[in-house]
Amino acid sequence: MSENTKQKAESSGQKAESNSQPSxxxxxxxxxxxxxxxxxxxxxxxxxxxxxxxxxxxxxxxxDSLAEPTRLGAFDAKGGMTGAELFAKSCKGEDLAALFCxxxxxxIINAISAAGIPAFGGRSEGSMASAADGFSxxxxxxxxxxxxxxxxxxxxxxxxxxxHRARTPLLVLASNVTIATDDREFFIQTGYQxxxxxxxxxxxxxxIAADRLHEYTAYAFRYLKTGVPGxxxxxxxxxxxxHRFSAESEVKEYYSKEKYRADARPHPAPAELAKAVDMxxxxxxxxxxxxxGVFFRKAWEPxxxxxxxxxxxVVTAGPMRGHFPDEHRLSASLSPDAFMSADLVVFVxxxxxxTKQERWRFNPEAKAIRVNPTGEDLGRNWPLDLGxxxxxxxxxxxxxxxxxxxxxxxxxxxxxxxRQKYEKQLLDEYEQGVKHSQATNTVHHAVVCKxxxxxxxxxxxDPKLTVxxxxxxxxxxxxxxxxxxxxPGQEVNCPYQYSAVGPDLAMMIGAGAAVQLGVGPQxxxxxxxxxxxxxxxxxxxxxxxxxxxxxYKIPVICVVYNNNSWGMWPSxxxxxxxxxMYLFQENLRYDKMAEGLGARGEYVRTQEDFRKALKTSxxxxxxxxxxxxxxVQALKEFTSGKDYPPGNIINPEPGVGALAH
Amino acid sequence: xxxxxxCAVAVLSCAxxxxxxxxxxxxxxxxxxxxxxxxxxxxxxxxxxxxxLFFQNCTSCHGENGKAEGSLIxxxxxxxxxxxxxxxxxxxxxxxxxxDGAGDQxxxxxxxxxxxxxxxxxxxxxxxxxxxxxRPALQDDSK
Numbered sequence: 001m002s003e004n005t006k007q008k009a010e011s012s013g014q015k016a017e018s019n020s021q022p023s024x025x026x027x028x029x030x031x032x033x034x035x036x037x038x039x040x041x042x043x044x045x046x047x048x049x050x051x052x053x054x055x056x057x058x059x060x061x062x063x064d065s066l067a068e069p070t071r072l073g074a075f076d077a078k079g080g081m082t083g084a085e086l087f088a089k090s091c092k093g094e095d096l097a098a099l100f101c102x103x104x105x106x107x108i109i110n111a112i113s114a115a116g117i118p119a120f121g122g123r124s125e126g127s128m129a130s131a132a133d134g135f136s137x138x139x140x141x142x143x144x145x146x147x148x149x150x151x152x153x154x155x156x157x158x159x160x161x162x163x164h165r166a167r168t169p170l171l172v173l174a175s176n177v178t179i180a181t182d183d184r185e186f187f188i189q190t191g192y193q194x195x196x197x198x199x200x201x202x203x204x205x206x207x208i209a210a211d212r213l214h215e216y217t218a219y220a221f222r223y224l225k226t227g228v229p230g231x232x233x234x235x236x237x238x239x240x241x242x243h244r245f246s247a248e249s250e251v252k253e254y255y256s257k258e259k260y261r262a263d264a265r266p267h268p269a270p271a272e273l274a275k276a277v278d279m280x281x282x283x284x285x286x287x288x289x290x291x292x293g294v295f296f297r298k299a300w301e302p303x304x305x306x307x308x309x310x311x312x313x314v315v316t317a318g319p320m321r322g323h324f325p326d327e328h329r330l331s332a333s334l335s336p337d338a339f340m341s342a343d344l345v346v347f348v349x350x351x352x353x354x355t356k357q358e359r360w361r362f363n364p365e366a367k368a369i370r371v372n373p374t375g376e377d378l379g380r381n382w383p384l385d386l387g388x389x390x391x392x393x394x395x396x397x398x399x400x401x402x403x404x405x406x407x408x409x410x411x412x413x414x415x416x417x418x419r420q421k422y423e424k425q426l427l428d429e430y431e432q433g434v435k436h437s438q439a440t441n442t443v444h445h446a447v448v449c450k451x452x453x454x455x456x457x458x459x460x461x462d463p464k465l466t467v468x469x470x471x472x473x474x475x476x477x478x479x480x481x482x483x484x485x486x487x488p489g490q491e492v493n494c495p496y497q498y499s500a501v502g503p504d505l506a507m508m509i510g511a512g513a514a515v516q517l518g519v520g521p522q523x524x525x526x527x528x529x530x531x532x533x534x535x536x537x538x539x540x541x542x543x544x545x546x547x548x549x550x551x552y553k554i555p556v557i558c559v560v561y562n563n564n565s566w567g568m569w570p571s572x573x574x575x576x577x578x579x580x581m582y583l584f585q586e587n588l589r590y591d592k593m594a595e596g597l598g599a600r601g602e603y604v605r606t607q608e609d610f611r612k613a614l615k616t617s618x619x620x621x622x623x624x625x626x627x628x629x630x631x632v633q634a635l636k637e638f639t640s641g642k643d644y645p646p647g648n649i650i651n652p653e654p655g656v657g658a659l660a661h
Numbered sequence: 662x663x664x665x666x667x668c669a670v671a672v673l674s675c676a677x678x679x680x681x682x683x684x685x686x687x688x689x690x691x692x693x694x695x696x697x698x699x700x701x702x703x704x705x706x707x708x709x710x711x712x713x714l715f716f717q718n719c720t721s722c723h724g725e726n727g728k729a730e731g732s733l734i735x736x737x738x739x740x741x742x743x744x745x746x747x748x749x750x751x752x753x754x755x756x757x758x759x760x761d762g763a764g765d766q767x768x769x770x771x772x773x774x775x776x777x778x779x780x781x782x783x784x785x786x787x788x789x790x791x792x793x794x795x796r797p798a799l800q801d802d803s804k
Contacts, residue, residue: 356716357720357725358716358720358721359716359720359721361717363713364716421775428772429772570765570766571736571766572735573766574735574736575735640765640766641761641762641768641769642764642765645762646762646768647762648768650722650768652717652773660721
């Protein structure tokens with residue numbers, strides 16, 4: 001690759017990798033190349049038993065493709081600018097952070113990639129939608145996913161629903177036959193897309209007028225970038241993306257983003273801000289629930305300033321964590337027993353509100369303030385003493401400026417005491433897990449999670465470095481208790497609210513892409529590996545994306561808790577005839593499958609081996625950008641407290657481990 | 662505030678319970694559980710406290726009305742119908758189910774609800790979900 005080409009490729013945000021392989025695979029590559037050469041010389045012997053099997057490798061076509069220069073469409077180009085190019089140009093102008101897709105919707109994905117927006121092609125549309133979701137969850141940026149009309153689009157449905165519940169600003173794109181053949185079942189893949197995403201999106205539109213394409217792109221980004229975020233779904237008939245424009249005048253409402261949307265932020269009314277300041281200052285034990293909106297608005301600095309100035313406790317909530325550091329003395333994220341003492345709860349950017357009849361541990365008599373960028377949700381589920389319509393950042397800046405300095409020694413001490421108690425509970429569970437592990441020659445979930453915790457946060461690695469995510473039932477609940485977030489975007493709560501089984505690995509490959517590119521809060525940690533804890537049930541949904549991780553050199557350490565079953569197997573205990581539906585073959589080798597997809601595989605049955613596997617996997621990920629799947633053999637019975645107490649614990653909320661809200 | 666006699670009964674009952682269990686953290690046997698009597702009066706105050714704990718710990722499986730109509734897990738017990746209880750309906754058996762877990766699905770809550778008085782408050786709230794004819798007699802909070 002020439003230096004010039006390399007520079008052009010890097011300017012698009014995606015590096016063009018040389019075809020160099022990690023040492024182990026390098027050896028295999030050499031063998032493979034030799035075999036291929038031999039086959040050319042003597043094709044008849046290609047499949048002889050003695051011929052080495054060619055190794056898995058990244059073809060030159062991929063590295064060459066990533067090295068191609070970027071190109072934006074132009075009205076004065078030969079043949080004009082296509083609708084797809086017009087759309088891609090608008091997306092580029094809106095700083096669309098990345099596209100994750102499978103082939104299909106060809107003109108659109110080709111134009112977006114050509115425009116220099118980082119684009120990733122994977123193995124299934126659903127997983128790619130979750131990868132885009134994961135990218136957004138750890139950066140706060142708008143991302144896109146795309147699939148072909150019909151099956152590619154419907155394959156994304158579960159993952160769009162996941163993004164919808166998490167309020168992810170996800171731009172869902174799909175081709176959709178032609179306007180001319182609407183309602184005729186012409187050829188293949190007819191589908192009515194917009195009704196299919198009803199209830200799963202913030203906004204959607206089937207584009208039917210080419211000259212209004214830019215107008216509806218503006219609609220999309222207005223919805224994606226303002227208010228409470230959520231998925232936006234655009235479906236493109238062929239007449240739209242293939243339309244050719246030769247002049248700006250052919251495009252209606254063709255003006256730049258500065259004119260079609262505002263970056264203005266709604267500020268709290270002075271009287272409302274003053275009332276909030278007064279309520280917080282008068283409270284003895286105030287706590288801020290810093291939700292998704294605080295992260296999305298990148299408002300972690302005013303949050304910190306306000307909390308420290310008046311010694312207000314903070315607990316983070318939402319599909320990502322880290323916008324207030326867990327180790328901070330004012331963090332309540334590991335202090336669930338302190339919540340009942342709080343006499344004022346300030347919900348800021350908490351888009352998915354719990355009801356008072358759920359697991360949230362606040363005293364129902366505590367006063368409540370809720371700050372939301374739009375008004376329609378204020379007062380839903382949780383009665384308010386004060387509702388404020390404001391941008392989360394603007395509100396927190398107002399608090400930081402107007403709250404008086406105050407010490408709350410008793411409250412801070414209570415937080416510390418509650419935290420100590422919670423950590424003791426975790427250690428008690430771990431100690432039980434060690435005994436269960438030793439008794440069964442497998443690894444209990446508490447042991448897996450404690451080892452990951454100690455490796456990432458107590459060893460030689462910068463505790464802020466690694467972005468983590470978690471999913472699965474038994475391992476997910478346990479992992480959430482042990483993973484920590486010390487800086488914005490460090491932890492992705494994969495099952496947040498929708499509790500889908502399976503998108504975990506795909507989501508973390510998306511997060512890994514964001515870290516590789518150093519987007520937003522990941523800039524300081526660019527290139528670091530990411531780690532995901534998931535289950536044997538979950539991994540089946542997105543394991544093939546290890547190929548995608550390998551292809552783009554996104555280093556992921558994927559810990560699969562292999563307990564031979566769906567986590568819900570105890571639901572069959574009362575009807576033994578149905579148990580077979582909840583179980584898998586025992587001792588499946590997900591590590592071998594990973595190797596077949598170009599990743600490393602590790603198989604462990606003991607705590608010590610798991611510790612070693614983690615270390616090796618991390619080193620390879622950091623140095624060679626190679627992913628590893630660690631298959632940790634466990635027992636399904638660990639999920640039940642009957643023989644292996646305490647069993648699977650559903651975590652208190654909010655704070656670390658929160659699943660629902 | 663609880664009356665001193667109620668407090669004394671609670672303290673004595675807990676002390677007796679310790680004698681029965683030996684190690685307070687060890688799992689209770691069902692036989693030992695059946696010997697336990699609820700030391701916390703079945704009063705409005707106790708039920709209210711139990712309701713808060715129920716909302717914080719139990720509704721994801723048993724639902725907000727205790728009828729277990731949701732779908733998170735199969736076979737969660739309908740707490741409003743004691744005839745359907747699988748691990749016993751005496752005070753102590755319910756206490757045991759909460760503290761130590763029950764069956765294959767219900768985890769132990771002793772680490773999350775660490776005050777035994779609170780587990781008894783939860784037992785009282787669960788009693789309040791029963792048909793009126795089966796509930797204990799409601800006691801005056803002032804006694």
